[in-house]
Amino acid sequence: xxxxxxxxxxELIIKFCNVEDVSPQDIPADAPLIGPDSPFGxxxxxxxxxxxxxxxxxxxxxxxxxxxxxxxxxxxxxxxxIRLKQPAKS
Amino acid sequence: MKIDFTxxxxxxxxxxxxxxxxxxxxxxxxxxxxxxxxxxLFFAYVPFIKINYLPLTTCRIAPGHIFKKATRRLGIEVKxxxxxxxxxxxxxxxxxxxxxRPVGAQTGVFWLPFFPPAYRFxxxxxxxxxxxxxxxxxxxxxxxxxxTVRCPAVDLRKARFAKGALAPKGKLYYxxxxxxRFDLPQAIKAGIRDVCRTMLHVxxxxxxxxxxxxxxxxxxxxxxxxxxxxxxxxxxxxIRMQEEIGTGGGGFRFIYAAFLQEAAxxxxxxxxxxxxxxxTEVGDLWREFxxxxxRVCKGRVAISDSFDELAQLLRQCAAEEEIxxxxxxxxxxxx
Numbered sequence: 391x392x393x394x395x396x397x398x399x400x401e402l403i404i405k406f407c408n409v410e411d412v413s414p415q416d417i418p419a420d421a422p423l424i425g426p427d428s429p430f431g432x433x434x435x436x437x438x439x440x441x442x443x444x445x446x447x448x449x450x451x452x453x454x455x456x457x458x459x460x461x462x463x464x465x466x467x468x469x470x471x472i473r474l475k476q477p478a479k480s
Numbered sequence: 481m482k483i484d485f486t487x488x489x490x491x492x493x494x495x496x497x498x499x500x501x502x503x504x505x506x507x508x509x510x511x512x513x514x515x516x517x518x519x520x521l522f523f524a525y526v527p528f529i530k531i532n533y534l535p536l537t538t539c540r541i542a543p544g545h546i547f548k549k550a551t552r553r554l555g556i557e558v559k560x561x562x563x564x565x566x567x568x569x570x571x572x573x574x575x576x577x578x579x580x581r582p583v584g585a586q587t588g589v590f591w592l593p594f595f596p597p598a599y600r601f602x603x604x605x606x607x608x609x610x611x612x613x614x615x616x617x618x619x620x621x622x623x624x625x626x627x628t629v630r631c632p633a634v635d636l637r638k639a640r641f642a643k644g645a646l647a648p649k650g651k652l653y654y655x656x657x658x659x660x661r662f663d664l665p666q667a668i669k670a671g672i673r674d675v676c677r678t679m680l681h682v683x684x685x686x687x688x689x690x691x692x693x694x695x696x697x698x699x700x701x702x703x704x705x706x707x708x709x710x711x712x713x714x715x716x717x718x719i720r721m722q723e724e725i726g727t728g729g730g731g732f733r734f735i736y737a738a739f740l741q742e743a744a745x746x747x748x749x750x751x752x753x754x755x756x757x758x759x760t761e762v763g764d765l766w767r768e769f770x771x772x773x774x775r776v777c778k779g780r781v782a783i784s785d786s787f788d789e790l791a792q793l794l795r796q797c798a799a800e801e802e803i804x805x806x807x808x809x810x811x812x813x814x815x
Contacts, residue, residue, distance in 0.1 A: 425598040434719075436778070441729065441767070442767060442768075451729075451734070451760075451764075454491070454737065454738045454763075457489070457491040457726070457728070458491075458729055459491075459624065
């Protein structure tokens, strides 16, 4: 996975969640992903879109013992989680 | 006073509290195992009971039952108390803490100040463990948080006496006595049999796979019958009960799949490995339903184009779960 993985995830989220007027490079890796402070403007309904997009794109399922709430805190936590679950590609 | 209590973070509050309390009392237990032994998996759609003005839809058994059933199946003695007087309830909590017991408590999320404002909503079935008190702050292990938190006594009092549906009435529960030895395999099998029974054999059209089919039938008619606003509210409510509120996703099906995987090892039953995989696939199907429902709520797809597909997905969930639980029943029945 590239050094720009967080930016790649930002592009994925922008595409799948139809986010407008936001550029991937403008999103800090530690900014809240979901909620009123999200620079993407995502809410909990968008969270479903993100977890499915991640599963379809990277083959990593968010759920069960891995709390979606923790994984979806920021681009950084999401990227770390995918790296952890895809060790061969990191 | 502060009890030496090991806090672990989990996806769901009650199974997390159960696992943490069992661990404290010497029984190593994962969240999935507590959920499975407690027979946590469920489905009910009860249109005539309203939560926040929306029909009751749940993917888990009622609050309190996971702890109750898991401890009973493991032969553990527990105590539960409810109160009419908040001062008495607080005094009893302090007394129990002074005896060195970590205490489970049912609370209303809205009144807990350590929750970020965006996550506070009126849900009175939230469970946590109180493990100490320093000055006017209680020390709390809330399984959905990474670290332990502090809560002013005045706020915990409000949370324990929140009004409305599922009002906790100061409910406290704790482990009184552990047995000398546990029959873990029997407890696991009892938990599995319980879930198979409720999902397949309860003679009510609201419960189990029949409840999923009822929801499919009714949901298909919502746009014409209820109008757009009410339809979207109901759809959003189902997504919340299925993918949020600590379900672990897929309406608790992913957590249950993790339980079946553990159960396969503990029962030395390889059939359960395949059934765990099947349960994960059912969770994915539920998540596909949530995805399309979320797109409808966000206006990304038209209502008119989506409700037949949503109803069909629910029918598919019901059909797959019917097969899954029949196979699970057969796999456990032989042991």
